[in-house]
Amino acid sequence: MLTVTRHENLPADHPCAGCEIRMRTFCSVLDASELEKFRCQGSTGRLDPGRPLFHQGDPADVIFNLTKGSLRLYKLLPDGRRQVTGFLFPGAFLGLAVRDVHAFSAEAIEPVEVCRYSRSRFDAFVDEHPRMERELYRIAAHELALAREQLVLLGRKTANERLATFLLTLLKRMREHEPGADLIRLPMSRLDIADYLGLTKETVSRVFTAFKTTGLIRLLSDDQVLVLDCAKLECVANG
Amino acid sequence: MLTVTRHENLPADHPCAGCEIRMRTFCSVLDASELEKFRCQGSTGRLDPGRPLFHQGDPADVIFNLTKGSLRLYKLLPDGRRQVTGFLFPGAFLGLAVRDVHAFSAEAIEPVEVCRYSRSRFDAFVDEHPRMERELYRIAAHELALAREQLVLLGRKTANERLATFLLTLLKRMREHEPGADLIRLPMSRLDIADYLGLTKETVSRVFTAFKTTGLIRLLSDDQVLVLDCAKLECVANG
DNA sequence: CGTCCTATTGAACAGATTCAATTACCGTGG
């Protein structure tokens, strides 16, 4: 979602003080010591894989900074069909719903650590710091652009194109941290990927196999993908 | 997208002065006479059906208030596949891209009238009126929520569910203006609907026929749908 | 009344799903 940066000015006892990632989103407005003001009591949270951080419909009175692990965000249909709307990685903020309840659920994919902040105190801060509004707007507008790209993927792309696009997005994210990287880690299951791409886990698996066969990727393990031919993958991604 | 309201304080020579709809979005901050400050020279625009207001990639230096008619917003894949990301109706604002170029194209569906405003003057105004930022954020967050609902539709719903959901959305919009209404006008073609719902025009047509056959709707004409059984339509929409 | 465009309908087809079976992997305990 957004690039991250090292933080330098957190109190030593801060739960995030040991982790090297830090949300850059608010950096222009909010440094880490400012952020500190909104910390909740018992501000650190740990989640085992599969555990929910919150569910759709839960009151959105806390905001989170994901400091370790990864999350899936999803919506459910009444009969249980699931659409994963996104994956979050360390550095991401979540819980910034406009409504007072969450519009989707958030679950840990791997062991997760989050920092909790008081929503009401954060809101009050925003009231007093108008430039924060601009930051929030920027974030929402960025997410909106991403969501619309995903509309194109879900509405018009084939299974091959979907998975290729997905892998390239992850690769691009990797390369923001580590230029030239070609190894993608997939903490999420095939089912998660399928529910993100509007496919079934079987189809995702078959497309992985097809990409292996055609020399686009190599699977080092279920969750480690080596991108062998990035250019060709981009061709596949865009039809 | 957003409810509209009458305007009372526009100059008599304003191109929007004759139309009864007005964007309510900025009402808490911006009244119509304020908005007036951002008007461009030759601020009224008219568009014939099928004509573009702007294309993906065009510089986003003007913002528009749609005062008459309707627009489709869409993105294209290199090979011409199209995903319609939304339809806009009178009262809608558009052109508020964060980037300096548009991320999608906008075309008239019916004869359209827009009011043009200077983007740079508007931006300057926003700089001076922090509460505008909040308004912009609210809008973006709302659109984001809608886009995510559409992700569920495209990723996980069947053709029947998609069309039922679409008709209900339009009906709900109608009923905000006119409670109890059961007649939907469809200014867009079957192809537009198909490209919005991730289907083909043939499938859309077939589902319309199926809905007619099962007594859910009646087609008064190609672009007039009478909803006969709203409750049952809702059942279809949610699986 | 004829033309043009859109919508509808039909029939064959295709891509993805479903259901079922097999394989691979990982941690546990003998």
Added chain:
DNA sequence: CCACGGTAATTGAATCTGTTCAATAGGACG
């Protein structure tokens, strides 16, 4: 160290939903 059990991933075959391509019908307009 290896056998075992459980979970996730892969593969196969049949099926199905929606697409594609083609033909027909319907409406608006000159």
